[in-house]
Amino acid sequence: MNIHEYQAKEILRAQGVPIPPGEVATTPEQAEAIAKKFGTTVVVKAQVHAGGRGKAGGVKLARTPAEARDIAGKILGMQIKGLTVLRVLVTPAEEIASEAYVGVILDRASKAPVFMVSPAGGIDIEEVAAKTPEKIRRLRVDTRYGLQTYQAMELGFFLYADLKQARAAASIMQKLYAAFMASGASLAEINPLVVTPKGEVVALDAKMVIDDNELDRRPAIAALRDESAEAPSEVEARNASLTFIKLDGNVGCVVNGAGLAMATMDLVKYYGGDPANFLDIGGSSNPDKVVAALRIITADQNVKAILFNIFGGITRTDDVANGIVTATRANPLKVPIVIRLTGTNEDIAVKILKENGFSASADMDEAVKQAVALAKGGKAA
């Protein structure tokens, strides 16, 4: 789960990371009032779950409250990578002597959280990694022991030669690690971590991504979810316990299991088609999930054909068949549908479908070919 910069900053502040104050505005007038309160040049920053906000024009300096209002007016409502900006963070502008990068990610290869730090901050860390890898230091943290002081100091000295600044950075990293663990994060980064002209080390931006699997035991973190910042179809899918990702093609796919769902999309492409989505109905089939899946897929105007690919194991194929019948009875389909199913209760499923005017195939390849052809305006074979 992504959270906004201002939310990540609140979490880090609670752990004691030094971060300049900031307040969130949803209207230009609020932004003006906040800027007036700070009484200094401010930065107005789009709060949206996308990188590259700066390049997209979502981060601007405002020298006066009036300017803050004007800029907020332009940023609010802006689209960044397909997402609408509904909130801006207004925060005093800081003078910057140097910028560094500090991040911790849950690294699958290391089976552990791994710190990445670089004195070349303020820019995309992947770019630094590609062009000047010697400017990045990585450090694996064994969660049985936690981040030790000596490790944080090693990283601190990699960023700063000055003992006071190295210590300040080390302390910030220990707090960042504490926040990472306490939030069930998979990523937490500060970019840039800056040294001010006075020599103080402060965090100017923060990003955190939470492991979805942690949310059940962290209600306070789960409450940070901002559904207005997500695509409505994905919110609906999640609420129906489906995994759905919208794509640009025209073959709507309903599959059980993530691997098979990807393989189905790939096969659509292989046969010259374009998948409209990834959609995994998961292991336990119940007709309601199928109904929700069809509702989400048919809402996409691009979809020209629908493909079901169900391999029944735990999933009962008769549940899926019943779901298809229920959903299409309530809302008759406007596009053709191809149904492939095999496995648990296959005979019952085929019978249900036939009785309701659907045909079903047991062969994945054939079904995919058919769906691709139908989406192109051809006929089912």
Added chain:
Amino acid sequence: MNIHEYQAKEILRAQGVPIPPGEVATTPEQAEAIAKKFGTTVVVKAQVHAGGRGKAGGVKLARTPAEARDIAGKILGMQIKGLTVLRVLVTPAEEIASEAYVGVILDRASKAPVFMVSPAGGIDIEEVAAKTPEKIRRLRVDTRYGLQTYQAMELGFFLYADLKQARAAASIMQKLYAAFMASGASLAEINPLVVTPKGEVVALDAKMVIDDNELDRRPAIAALRDESAEAPSEVEARNASLTFIKLDGNVGCVVNGAGLAMATMDLVKYYGGDPANFLDIGGSSNPDKVVAALRIITADQNVKAILFNIFGGITRTDDVANGIVTATRANPLKVPIVIRLTGTNEDIAVKILKENGFSASADMDEAVKQAVALAKGGKAA
């Protein structure tokens, strides 16, 4: 460092361990007022750093506030194992269906905290261990991982067959472990842990011992020290950074190093004497420590001779000699002194002592023999 039952209960309560309420009284009238407030039969419990309070008459039931006052009047001021009772805890009496023991100690052989639990609670656990060892279950906790739920449940089921009670006990043990770790304890125990007639699991008594080495980084715990509950000579010694333990003999010993100090006491005994104390002036010698050591030892009326045994390594023997001279100049000794010193700056030390009328030996055995003889009223050899 020992803390009182009421302090340990506060720590455990803060972690969520279910403990009946209780308040501390220093006068009979306070005890009466507290009993009146609870409006039920109460238990009045001496708060003193000694085991066996019950057997010593330091724990009594009071059915009425007036009785609570009378009982508190008897317990306050009472001596238990040489310590004066200055506080009582007044707490509502609970009905008890069964009593268990739950404790966690820092076990040197396991190099880890070890839980000990027994369904035979309310009595001395060492007695249970000796007589019915099958009634005790031990469980080592790897501090890298902490106490896992399954481990707490194993212990819970050892105490109770009922799932709800086993779960309640497991939860209490997880909280006890959290308190143990957060306080830097070397021992934390609940004895008894009781089941009430309603089936609830609650802690009726609590004991915690804190590792002295943890106090520097835990000021809130360090503040729990009750110097009025300790022997004044030991408090004075600690404040002078000396380790001092009073014994019943008549040869006062001043030694550098714990092992050598014990060996010196043993040698006093070997030659037929009785050490009056253990006293380690520690590694870094400064004359002030020697002055404090002499003040503490000479305050003991039993002391008939004083023995210095100093092996100079880090300790400079001239510092020790200067300390002896300074201390005895201010307060001339009333008992004979035997000084053994060797090692760092021995020549200077011997010179200082001679100039001030003291003699010194380099041989430990000879010095001990002399001191023993002098304490018996004999002459220095």
Added chain:
Amino acid sequence: MSIFADNSTTVIVQGITGRDGSFHTRQMIEYGTRVVGGVTPGKGGQKFENTVPIFNTMRDAVAATGANTSVIYVPPMYAADAIMEAADAGIKFIVAITEGVPVLDMTRVAPFVHEKGARLLGANCPGIISPGQSKVGIIPGRICTPGNVGVVSRSGTLTYEVVYQLTRAGLGQSTCVGIGGDPINGTNFIDCLAAFEKDPNTSAVAMMGEIGGTDEQQAADFVKHHMTKPVVGFIAGQTAPPGRRMGHAGAIISGSAGTAAEKIAAFEAAGIGVARRPVDFVDLIRARLK
């Protein structure tokens, strides 16, 4: 022969009285798996379907049955504890079916299991089946048939699809292992490939990977340097967009790393036959078995 599970496998089901646990216990017993006990706290002393003894703790269960394997169907927030309980009780092969285990939990579980000398399969995996011998987990028994193809996969239903096609084509399996789709898991491709290489009853291996991480690249390197048996591989997620988690917590392209293209290139460089479609496994394996 087979890998990790065979006729000597004796299983404790952790969460045996739960919805999934009870269903799949019946399925496993029906398949012939030696389910010797189950654990549900508070139900110790009872029996599952009048036959399988239930215990309060894994320690009790292992002490009473001597089981060497466990399979876990407890909810995600309790799965890490269940895995550690099994390892601590002396279980040497632990199959965690549970989906949704927090990844940070796994950073502690992995070294714990290692210290105890146990092997963990999963979490978030369909389990393992050595056809005709033992099934531990949820892979449908009827789609498998004994034979000499080893199958290892990060996916559940995609595995079924491939196994189903192999079986229909007369290509039986020595063992089918689902390693699961989580970013940190107990057993990886290389563990399985090494075991298949040693297993005298395995003649070829079918490997189904997916986008995300570098496990397939490392597996390819292992195949190149340490395997004599033929391997055919497939990568799911060629059409997946970067930065989106494709259902499995581990199936995500980070930046430009973990793409299907780079994995397929690694397969090709290692001499692994690349199945472009699931159905291609049949011909590619048949060709290599001749």
Added chain:
Amino acid sequence: MSIFADNSTTVIVQGITGRDGSFHTRQMIEYGTRVVGGVTPGKGGQKFENTVPIFNTMRDAVAATGANTSVIYVPPMYAADAIMEAADAGIKFIVAITEGVPVLDMTRVAPFVHEKGARLLGANCPGIISPGQSKVGIIPGRICTPGNVGVVSRSGTLTYEVVYQLTRAGLGQSTCVGIGGDPINGTNFIDCLAAFEKDPNTSAVAMMGEIGGTDEQQAADFVKHHMTKPVVGFIAGQTAPPGRRMGHAGAIISGSAGTAAEKIAAFEAAGIGVARRPVDFVDLIRARLK
């Protein structure tokens, strides 16, 4: 020969610019110990007394010097971190002099050091000296002389006392090891006894124990079953009252366990010569060396 420290020992001093660290660094250098570096954060790039390079971190120090040993003089609250830093940087022998390290810290330090394949001596110990070769710690060099008696002790000054008497009697030492007086430490009696048993230059061992714990009893058992060389032992604290901590955190009789009497009985049962007084070591060892 000797154990744990010899001519090949190269030392980094952790806390080299502190009060104790700088004093003992001078002493060690004077004795001939190869002190190749020191660590004090923020003083990296400077030199100690114009000769010994100082580094900000142990990682830097080990990378630059290739040292195999470190000695720690940092304050107690930082000692655990310093030990772990040394082990993580690749140091194989870590001598922690610091007194007052929280015991719970040691419960995490011990497995960490073990995982890194290092040996820890201490904490709260006087260190080690192999006379004529290397001294790491604070044992006064002048009281020692090379020879073939191994010395191992839980105490500091008591060790000096015994070594001093041995030296005066012409009984030189192969190595003197102070394992320290804390309840949880890195190296115990058995580790040292096993090493002395293997060391061709050690002919007899003097062992000084004290009340508290069961280390001496286990050591006695080890001597009985695994040692061919003669051992003479002493237990300090025969007059100590139960339940009181006698200076050393580990020197405490708990209930009726850990008494001097039970330890002396264990020594006698194992055929260990028992010194009743420190001075007795001389005659007892001399008799056994004949």
